[in-house]
Amino acid sequence: MSPEEIEAMFRAGRGPVHSGSDDDEEITLSQEEQALRTHQLKNCLMTAQLLWSSGSSDLDQVVEKLADGSRDDKALQDMQNDLSLETDENRARVLAANSLPSIIRLLNDDSVLAFVIPVLYNICVDYGVYYLDSENNKGGFLTYFFTEPAQLAASQAGLSSALVGLISGPRLRHCQAFLNIICKVLGFVAVQDPEVNVADPATPIYLLNLATNSSMLIDLEDFCALTSVALVYLANEKFQQALISHKAVPTLQAAFSRSYTQFDVDQADPDEAAQLRQVRNAFVQVIADVSALPEFPLEYPLTSTAVHTFRSWLSSGYGYAGLETAACLALGNLSRSDESSTFLVQVQAIQDPLIALLSKPYPTGGLAVPPGQPPPGQGDTLPPSQLLHAILSFLKNLAIPQANKPILGAHLLAAPQHILPRLWSATATQPQTQFAAVSLTRLLLVACPANVGRFCAPLSQDPASPARDRSNLHVLSSLFGRTDAEPTKMEAARAVAAVCRVLHSSPSSPLIPGDWGRPQDASILQDVDSAGSDDTTAITTPENAHRARFYAAHAADLVRLLGFLLTQTKFPSVRSEAWFVLALMSRSDDGAKVAIRVLEPLEACRALVETVTGKDMLDGRDLQPAGGGPAEEASGSLSLMQGGSGGSSGGADSVMAGLGGLELEPQQVDPAQAANMAKVDRENGLVLVAQLVKEHSEYLPPPRYSIFVEMVKKGGEIVLHDRA
Template identity: 30%
Template sequence: MSAQAISTSHGAAQSGKSNWELPSIRKILEDLPSTVSSLEARTETIDSSKQQEMFRDLKTIIEQAQADEEEKVFDLKELHSSLEEAEASSKRGRRDAQTLQSVCDILHKLWSCDSQYLTQATEIIANGSRDPSWRVPFGQSGVLKFFLDVISSKEKVDPSLLLHSLRVIGNSCADTNENREIVVEGNHTLAIIRYFLDPDLVFVAIPVIYNICMDYEPAHAQIAANRTAYILLKLIQDGAIEDNEALLNFAYDLIELASEQAGGIENSPDGTILLLMQLAIVENLEFSHFSSLANSLAAYLEKERFQNVCVSNMMVEGVLDVLRRSFSVEVDQSSAEDVKAIAQLRLKTNQALAEVSASPLFAQNYPLDSPLSHTLKSWVASSEDQLQICACVMLGNLARSDEVCRVMVRELKIHEELISVLKGEARGAVLHSSLGFLKNLAIAGDNRAALGEAGIIPAVSRLWAYESVPQVQFSAASIARQVIISSVDNISYLLAPLSQDPDSPAHQRTYLSLLLSLFEKTDSTPIKTEIGRTVASICRTLSPIARGGDEKALDLLDRLFTLHDGVAMPIGAMITQTQWPVVRSEGWFALALMATDPKGCAAVVECLHKTEVTELLKTALGSEASDQVQAEEKEEKQEIDKSQETKDRENAFVLVQGLLKNESGALPEGYRDLLEDLAKPHASFLKASAEA
């Protein structure tokens, strides 16, 4: 954006009406501090002829400076042939602070006697100020400060004098930071903003603020603190500038600029976000204007205060309307910049809605039977990615209690729509948000059966090969673990054959086989760990039931160990990882459970052969030297407390006992002796621990 020359032409503006109960601009301005003018009272008496003489002197100085500048133009050949002459010629101009000091003195004298010539003099200066070479001298000579004092004066000032004063200020500040600093130092932006209320001056006051602000951060912060965003939004809402396209462009740019200032946002009235929402969904709104409003709204909703305002005042539907409107606003698809901008805008709006729905107030104000919830439910199956993501995230944030999750599954059947999304051609971001929502639903134990019956295991199994988005792989693996917790039926789905045709090779492979394939391929420790925890969960659920003679559990355990080579390897990865001590303990327990089954014991032996688990087993049940290593590790890793270490040692001992009982010759020569040596001292140790 470039600075604008301030002219005197403007279009007519019509006032609109609104039924919104929002503070008026006048009320907003009354609450802000007054700006100070250093001009003396206009009490001096100067003869009219003397005033006329001063005016002529001022005019002569300005005109002579302009004439001198014109004389500096010379032929391009002369520039190349005589650099010395060019340097001499450049010094003939008179646009310097010293020359303009006399102009500043005349202006003060004309002001002091309330001269009729002051307005004429100001117009001459304003016309000249469109030339960039005047800018710095105006600031250095005090001319700029004089006109800032004029517009800040509490005395009655002729409207034409104000108009031309604003022109001088705006043109002097265009691309000139040292002059902008003078304006900001005295908070004179507020004085200019007050003229937004004057229908005869608003057309020049807004461009003046624009020129002051462009690429000058201190001015950005000041206009934001002076509530410029709200004031401009209210002007637009009231129709005060609707017929002037240039003013609208300036206004929307300034609204977005002010929204980038955290301090200004905090100083804005609550109703600012309502104005942003309402204006953003106006029909036939230009994309650039829509973008300014939507980006500003997202910035406001980053703040907890406005999140609470939004939810408490039932404005969330308005934010949804803005997101929906982003799909109908006209965007130039041939412009890569515009296409990128609308995509970023949708992401920002979605993030804002995610933050809003994460508020504890959200569930209180928007229960499951609210119209907003019904809208979100309809968006789950939308053809627009960002609407689907929005629905999953916001409804997922509602799914924070078991009762709400049960209702979503039992009554709304929303899990069926989510599973359909997983089966379709949705992009990675949609899949990720859908999986996150399903994981929330699966936390309620009663829902796991319904999710299994709806086919969640086959649906997520195809995503275990979704290599382009690792987050999707992880979430898909994680939800498999989530739904099988304490659920024999869902474990049976996981261990079901990939094909019902007995003659097909896929009949001997299960969905768990696909998960184990992912374990072999991935380098991701979190994914490996989730797969290990899934296998551990299967053992934890089935082993106790199988010991009681349950036929289904026995059959499933048999399938687990006979159809899956390397099934214990993921559990070994749980033990060898070092990030989560609790997961390591879980792994020891699961491996011990496996060892109590003769077929499972063979899988454990394979794990001991191929991993570092044997060395860790020695550490857990080892000699005094190993105890010393343990002590050093404890010193380095304080998170491993004594009770957890004892539990790990107990499970390691059970593991060794199971191996010694069920290995049936699978152990290598000498390995059984090693295990027996490890087990002997710890039998008495664990007995003593139990008695203690």
């Protein structure tokens, strides 16, 4: 029908059709008249649908005639672009009269879908803003902001269920041309509060099924429309749980995979390309959230097809960073127990593709090299930051079980790749990723002699190379000095403490090369020995010469990092680790010399006094030194407990004799037992001080010796009292 024929049809239908005196009486039509008018309207709608499908500019004129004939308000301008079939006044009338449910019921009639779907869209579209806030929405989800109640009313009226019922069955063929509009309408209602309760829990599954239906010719616009709305629903845990219970995670995986294999961002329209990137980011977040639910491993164990799909994304070789990132996050969520982590490493060898991702070349921009392409040259970079962080986070979970540590350390710490040491420096502009790399290093070193040996080995075996005198401990200490990020500094210092603990808990001869250090590095205590004695002989012939030489070459780094753990106050459990390690070290000649250096600064000594005696050494009421000393200790601000025994060895012997019945041993603190932490710290500190006073008093300056003796006395009294 032409626009003129439509106008003539409405003009002919405006005459009286009944007789009556009441102007408000409802108009009644004969069955023949109703059938005629219905037939004519169907012809109009068919015309509108054909024009809509073809993109004809004649649609404006047809819609204008329909608008003029159906109401007094003239249709808005630029109708084809805005689908403005209703004015704000008429929208308000629809809501005020509660007519929206009636309009929604018209979706059951295939013959009027071409009119009802745009009308429903128009009722909602100008009552809210629908856009993607890429700057503030880092998760990549589509964001909706509303100023009017139309979308809320549509949700309450069950619009989403009606639309999903329309597109999830055979009736889809009657409205496929309007699929994009349907998705936009669903987008309006998806974020409304009632939607969680009124929507079909399988709504996102239906949408993902359409997006992955190979029999449908889904273009990029429709794919983004379908998946973006599905992902909005899947931001809610109720729909995530329904996805799992309906065994539809493979559908989610298929849709995400299709976003890479079927559509090329570089070939797409810029606007569509931007939307596709955001859709991919949203997939990553949803997969991370879904796999973190407790229901997920129950439905999808490590041997399931869905988990196999995640593993295949890691080793596909096609460089789809989004798929690889999602796989790391999902598998990382599944590796939160020792049992699952051990299975993934020792049975499924999941570390192999992870190491490959960290080792292969990436050109500038962080894109992987496709299979068959030559490796990039200059300008190689790290993996994309999101992928790199996900890999490291996954590896941290895998590194917790003791049996996994040497397997992972052989790849991540050993020469020639030195993957983790390389990442410490290469991630300087990515603080969170740098922290993850250092934290993973610490986990690999904890109670693992094999990894400590790799960590302590010289960077080069060439005697002429400057790297022959450096180890990964030097590299990590250098990072500690450069970074301002306190969490990273903390993890670096804890890693060094873990090394020292292993060196004093296991025979260190197999771990430390026997020729560490140059002759001039043999003494680490010349600055401490106030008498200026040369302890070269003592340091090179202790019970463990290999460890002593290692300490000689790393003394300054050890002192700095261990001292940091003692003087920080934010994490008491970390300070407890340091007291335990120093107590272990104090029981050997080489370790005790390092401990003395660590305790040399005033703040470190102050922390020790507070730990052992429970009082602040600077408050004027604790210990009183017996004699003069360095300027820091002779100043009026430093006061120690009265009645000190002085610096004589006789006084020390009498104090040490009082500790004979305590049988003190270094104890590891359990952070879960916070109430017991102070007692364990006190005893570890007392072990440390007692060992230094008893075995290494010649290296203690007289003022510091007096402080230590009084700490032994006071601390011993407190321990005896506590035990009594």
